[in-house]
Amino acid sequence: MDELVAAIAPGLAGLGLPVINRREVVLVTGPWLAGVSGVRAALAERLPQRRFVETAELGPGDAPVAVVFVVSAATALTESDCVLLDTAAEHTDAVVAVVSKIDVHRGWRDVLTSNRDRLAARASRYARVPWVGAAAAPELGEPYLDDLVAAIQKQLADPAVARRNMLRAWESRLLMVARRFDGDAQSAGRRARVDALRQQRRTVLRQGRQSKSEHTIALRAQIQHARVKLSYFARNRCSLLRVELQEHVAGLSRKDIARFAAYTRGRVQEVVAEVGEGAVAHLADVAQLLGVPVQPPVLENLPAVLPTVVAPPLTSRRLEIRLTTLLGAGFGLGIALTLSRLVAGLTPGLAASGMVAGVAIGLAVTAWVVNARALLHDRVVVDRWTGEVTASLRSVVEQLVATRVVAVETLLSTAISERDDAENARVADQVSIIDGELLEHAVAAARAAALRDREMPAVRAALEAVRAELGEPGAPTTGLF
Incomplete structure (x- = not known):
């Protein structure tokens, strides 16, 4: 994949692309009070051969092999929850979404359906994300993690997961470059400073x-x-x-x-x-x-x-x-x-x-x-x-x-x-x-605009190639293209 991107956009090598460090860990994350720590502890017990971590245990540039996104069955997703998932799965394609605390919230299936529809409407990649229900630390009865464990094992057993994760990392890096070009050419800070001057x-x-x-x-x-x-x-x-x-x-x-x-x-x-x-x-x-x-x-x-x-x-x-x-x-x-x-x-x-x-x-x-x-x-x-x-x-x-x-x-x-x-x-x-x-x-803005106009076609072409490999040709991206 690196050779494909280099062939399409040879100038990207000099743009200082961020280095992604792929770690053999599964990230468990989610909103506050969603039960993230309980799900992580239960998964570590059920799948001891895998290492499960939370966001604080990852360093800058680290990317997990899979992401388990935990939300509570008490309420539907909010915009901040969606942004949290975007950040956690920025460089990772393998994502499993789980609705926790299903033992006390009987309407969790409606919440699950609502969350799945909202994520699918947000980005085409989330339409393939499996959604399951779980009760990692139930108040009554035994923990229920079978569907979650099966979904994680299925994602990790897919032979294409490594390639898809690499493609997803390339997509995020290309989007980052595109945002940088747009930010340099249309800098809000520069505009504010120019207006102030x-x-x-x-x-x-x-x-x-x-x-x-x-x-x-x-x-x-x-x-x-x-x-x-x-x-x-x-x-x-x-x-x-x-x-x-x-x-x-x-x-x-x-x-x-x-x-x-x-x-x-x-x-x-x-x-x-x-x-x-x-x-x-x-x-x-x-x-x-x-x-x-x-x-x-x-x-x-x-x-x-x-x-x-x-x-x-x-x-x-x-x-x-x-x-x-x-x-x-x-x-x-x-x-x-x-x-x-x-x-x-x-x-x-x-x-x-x-x-x-x-x-x-x-x-x-x-x-x-x-x-x-x-x-x-x-x-x-x-x-x-x-x-x-x-x-x-x-x-x-x-x-x-x-x-x-x-x-x-x-x-x-x-x-x-x-x-x-x-x-x-x-x-x-x-x-x-x-x-x-x-x-x-004015000179800095002109230079940034000239650089964007010169390099952006290659970045778009590389991004379209990556999305084609991911099976998402022409996928819209919020704020870009």
């Missing part, structure tokens, strides 16, 4: 895109928030300075007006510095929040334009002074005449003194009216001037804020762009590694 690749690319979008959105949102907050801060400081200067103007004397311009200039410079420092601090916090720190000197070195603060326009107003003097003189003259008449009417002897006092008081009132009108005029001019100064200051600080924000936005955009480039390079490296592994799996 593709999912990982999609995830890496998606995370890279999301990271870039998140950085851009975060930068835009933070810069917009900083622009609004700093603009409000600058306008608020200008408004507070305007109120402060108005309060000072309301209490100014004429001699303080000359020094008020210098005071205003100092306060304007303080506000500009305060707004600049606030902008630097807030934008540094924004940069830190975005994970792209900007050094403070970069912001502090930006130029700041200070508003020009000149003295208030207290110009000469001769015509207004003349009019005010005239009105004040008339008002003072009226007061002087009124007082002199009042004094003359009360004390006629003091009429001259009353007139002098009235003139003096009239002159004083005239001077006060002229000075008060001049002071009020100057205060109005200074108040209007402070409004112009704060308006100019507001324009300057808004420009200062805008300049700082634009500068920081440029710096942050550059830094984030560099970080995105580094992230893209890292993503590209990861994708390259994944693509390399995917290529390796």
